[in-house]
Amino acid sequence: MSTDRILLGRIGAAHGIKGEVRITPFTQYAEDIASYGPLTTDRAGLTIEIAEVRAQKTVLVARLKGIADRNQAERLNGVSLFIDRAALPAPEDEDEYYHADLIGLEARREDGSVIGEVLSLPNYGAGDLIEIRDIQSSDTYLYPFTKAVVPEINLKGGYLTIIVPLDAPVGEEEPD
Template identity: 70%
Template sequence: MANENHILIGKIGAAHGVKGEVRITPYTQFAEDIAAYGPLITDRPGLTVTITDLRVQKTVAVARIEGVTDRNAAETLNGVSLYVEREVLPEPEEEDEFYHADLIGLEARLEDGTVLGKVSALPNFGAGDLIEVRDPRSGDTYLYPFTRAVVPEVNLADGYVIIVVPLDAEIGEEEPD
């Protein structure tokens, strides 16, 4: 079962074809890297999976899983999340590279120290990474570009990020009806 030392690296989707292949949405920098970590931990108790063959098709990986030989078996894996132990991942090579798991839960602050909330996700809808901040008072979430201009400081040791709110954004303001 996944825990805080496990890093999510992909999610199995639909079966692909009739010979037991599955589609995997990889959360690794390069889709093919998901097969490089050996047996993968899953969010299903007692289940680990080993990718024996993988090819990349656009934004998904099509994989053969050890022991899965037909479509019915592949369909039972739909929705399974794939994890690795944190210590098997290499340390980021660049100063401004981070694992999403290391950022989620950090406090988000303005430059003057005002707390905006906590980092709740780092989505990418195709136009670049975003940083999602949840305001604990209202429950509202705010999306900011995850760029050096908007997030000039990430302090993992002290548990916070600095957000410079873009001029066209209003914090805590309601949208007009």
């Protein structure tokens, strides 16, 4: 399932008194967010263009065109930054995907039985995860987004295959 817009980042708090803002990037290479040109937002009629950007710890500090003081910058806190999907190049490798293309796919076991739907692909610092909403209980489950756990992705077919890890506690050996 594809979407027309791809989320590239989210503006956070103002930084300093000259109108700079902090941005949490969702791009593979953080500073690339500035190279996409004008970005649409989740606020009607608001377009953002990044004039300058620099990395600072886990965020970017950016100067935005048309934003000259802290008060203007503070009003942008929480604004999401998007690019049209059509403006992005196709992935170079057949094993590379835009996360937005995976959201909404059916999650199936190896036998083809449907277990749920892909909700998101979060990364909390230890690698990408895939969040699946169970179709029976509506509970959500996180799995490592690795080739071992997600061996097949079929965008045209609208599904991916999940090999659900064993329920054995970590560190315990299986009996012989």
